[in-house]
Amino acid sequence: MKNITIKDIAKIANVSYATVSRALSGVPGVSDETRSRILKICEEIGYTPDYMARSMVTKSTKLIGLIVPDISNPFMSEMAFNIEQFAGESGYHIMLCNSVSSLEQEQNVFKLLMGRKVDGILIFPTGAQSHKLLEKYLDKIPVVFVSENLGSFHASYVTVDNFQGTSIGTEYLYSLGHRNILYFGRRASHKLRYEGYEAICKKYGLEPHFYESPYHTDSIKHGYDMAMDLFKANSSLPYTAIFASTDSNALGLLKACEEVGIRIPEDISMLGFDNIPYSGLPKIMLSTIEQPYKLMATAAVSMLIDKIDNPEFGYSHKILSPKLVVRSSCQKLD
Amino acid sequence: MKNITIKDIAKIANVSYATVSRALSGVPGVSDETRSRILKICEEIGYTPDYMARSMVTKSTKLIGLIVPDISNPFMSEMAFNIEQFAGESGYHIMLCNSVSSLEQEQNVFKLLMGRKVDGILIFPTGAQSHKLLEKYLDKIPVVFVSENLGSFHASYVTVDNFQGTSIGTEYLYSLGHRNILYFGRRASHKLRYEGYEAICKKYGLEPHFYESPYHTDSIKHGYDMAMDLFKANSSLPYTAIFASTDSNALGLLKACEEVGIRIPEDISMLGFDNIPYSGLPKIMLSTIEQPYKLMATAAVSMLIDKIDNPEFGYSHKILSPKLVVRSSCQKLD
DNA sequence: GGAGAATCCGTAAACGTTTTCGAGTATAGT
DNA sequence: ACTATACTCGAAAACGTTTACGGATTCTCC
Structure with missing residues (x-):
């Protein structure tokens, strides 16, 4: 069962496959008439371009690695939800990894994610040493930490104050x-x-x-x-x-x-x-x-995407304000 | 800043890049002596093979798509944690998508995931109609539903009874x-x-x-x-x-x-x-x-991997037993 | 010592895209 | 009517791997 490729579409539309590529990726250089004709054919056939192949040449996977200590922690999962939503709006997908609160595992998944050629990594560090251990990769791939600045490290981060x-x-x-x-x-x-x-x-x-x-x-x-x-x-x-x-x-x-x-x-x-x-x-x-979950999530992914788009930008920090919510677990003493 | 590729390693090791590939992927046809020499060089250089490129030729991404209505729901996040852990042990990574409890969004991410060429999809359907809407893709990609059998559909699933x-x-x-x-x-x-x-x-x-x-x-x-x-x-x-x-x-x-x-x-x-x-x-x-969270998670991913390895296998079902846990929210009436 | 087998490794094609370059054609300007 | 310009499109290279095929070397055994 062969895959449907761009070439098949080209054959049907009676154009070169370069034209199909242009039509699909929305770049100029193809007439509106042929573009819509090609789009219609793709729709009918049910063809969608292969992200892998595309990534090979564009050098961009539109993938964000998300490393959390433990997704079952409600703080993490709440953040993850918002991160995924916001990243999705910008055309990014999320690769989820649990570091299981282990520095070693954290390093492993970080390297794995780099091998996967994700465009950037969002990490909830598992410990204070995370930054030191990860420092050597920080010039190889855009990373933003969702964490306070533990030690004086040079990296982007967003955190609550x-x-x-x-x-x-x-x-x-x-x-x-x-x-x-x-x-x-x-x-x-x-x-x-x-x-x-x-x-x-x-x-x-x-x-x-x-x-x-x-x-x-x-x-x-x-x-x-x-x-x-x-x-x-x-x-x-x-x-x-x-x-x-x-x-x-x-x-x-x-x-x-x-x-x-x-x-x-x-x-x-x-x-x-x-x-x-x-x-x-x-x-x-x-x-x-x-x-502020939502704010933190959107800040983190937009910071990361900024860094992906402009790797030369250096580091940025964003520190959001917390808020006291009083319920009834604290008693007034007299 | 060029990427380090298999060819660079080959040049250093003074062998052809095919040999490097063989050494790394562990296939026979390369002497132990050269293999360990190559491995050492990779280690030193810090080279890791490009999954994308590999996937293009092997037709396997070692990626599993996970679609949940909402990862911030503790049932989902608990499952997701176990799924990621278990999938990781088998060399798979997870692409996480929230369907946000919308059938339309569910369809979208499903198609997106197929475009990403994930090897298989694990889905927590958002509604009873999910199966019907997704039915047309079921012969195109291995899918297992984590859900009871809603309507008589032909698909693999694992569920609690x-x-x-x-x-x-x-x-x-x-x-x-x-x-x-x-x-x-x-x-x-x-x-x-x-x-x-x-x-x-x-x-x-x-x-x-x-x-x-x-x-x-x-x-x-x-x-x-x-x-x-x-x-x-x-x-x-x-x-x-x-x-x-x-x-x-x-x-x-x-x-x-x-x-x-x-x-x-x-x-x-x-x-x-x-x-x-x-x-x-x-x-x-x-x-x-x-x-039984853990059981369900492991059952789901091993079922999916089975299906990935043997696409001709047809459908399987796994129905796990629930358990009453009594605490104190129910009162005895007299 | 020589034939055949076994082992090791290199060459090159293939995977499905994007993109540069250039060719061809239509349009416009003088 | 001729040149300059703009537009549309095709050919081909490139991305980083795996793997089929075949060539070279070594080993084994008589």
């Missing part, structure tokens, strides 16, 4: 009367989130505390395990509030609290970060810092 | 003493789910009821909107239990109930379907029917 996010959050907790606040989650992957928290603590003369685990994932289960470890280590917690580094962590923490009988917010207040859809569920009602 | 799922669920509700159960959600996309419910109703002489909306999505928001419509139309509900067609719908319904002051499970019991991670959240504790 994590420092501002936790600053706002910590201020909020302080304004509610909290003086003993625990930061709960990995500091490595969100350095600035921790620092925003730390800065406000310092500002008010509070002692910053943190609890983190050696694990490298972000999920309900991870938050739960972490929390259980925390509870095991300390029979009673000296904190009045916990600021979780992500909503997923917070949700896991919530589950653990429920299990050991800690009431939210009566016994302890809780603040999250991300505002995933499930944080707004009734009875959960997690107060949190919202990331 | 939806009929059994809602049967178990309805039996459970009945055993708890419920005699007025509402089925809440689209019947079109999960025909068998409704029928399983209906069958058990008939079995016990219960009147089946359903409430569905014209919308074609599945999300918290959709469930919420639907529920609000329902409440607006009926000032008081004559049901003691609601069986939601998906957990997402159930969660939206939950939210709406909270808002209008209906308590779960005291005022009304609620059962979901899917068992997404958020159903197990404290305070939510939605009882539901669990789909």
